Amino acid sequence: MKKIYLILFLILGLELRLITVHPVFAKRLLPQLRSAAGAKTGIVSSGKGRVATSAKFRGDRRAINITLSNLNVATRIDYLLSYNTKGTMQGASGSIDPTISGGAPITRELLFGNCSKGVCRYDTGITNAKLTITSTLLKGQRVIKRYRLKV
Secondary structure, eight states: OHHHHHHHHHHHHHHHHHHSOOHHHHHHHHHHHHHHTTOSEEEEOOOTTOOEEEEEEOTTSSEEEEEEEOGGGEEEEEEEEEEEETTEEEEEEEEEOHHHHTTOOEEEEEESEEEETTEEEEOOSEEEEEEEEEEEETTSOEEEEEEEEOO
16 A cells, blocks of 8 residues: 555656756746747847847837857857738848857847938838847757747
């Protein structure tokens, strides 16, 4: 009888362990869930050997600012902003060579629109906005961070 209680206790403890989230794991998941839900900001901590990324809307929500830090662990960083406006796909993309920054954080502003000769035209009716940041680490591993944005 005692063996049955012991086995049930162990099984129950294992099930509770599987359905609860460890605090360290929760800290890693929270920014991803927040950014996937399209909140104003999404920040992902770097952890060891990872590039830290931050994406925030500009005050007027016509652009998104991305900040990248802990760049000394990467050989290349690519970013892609894509969205639909009035039935057409638009976007902005680029890449960063982390060696140029000397390890200092880098910020890029990506517009929902375009600028020419100092005049900016912003897109309206934006839907399905996504930001993807791909980091190629020194070890050759690729880390992809995706944000769904609600403009």
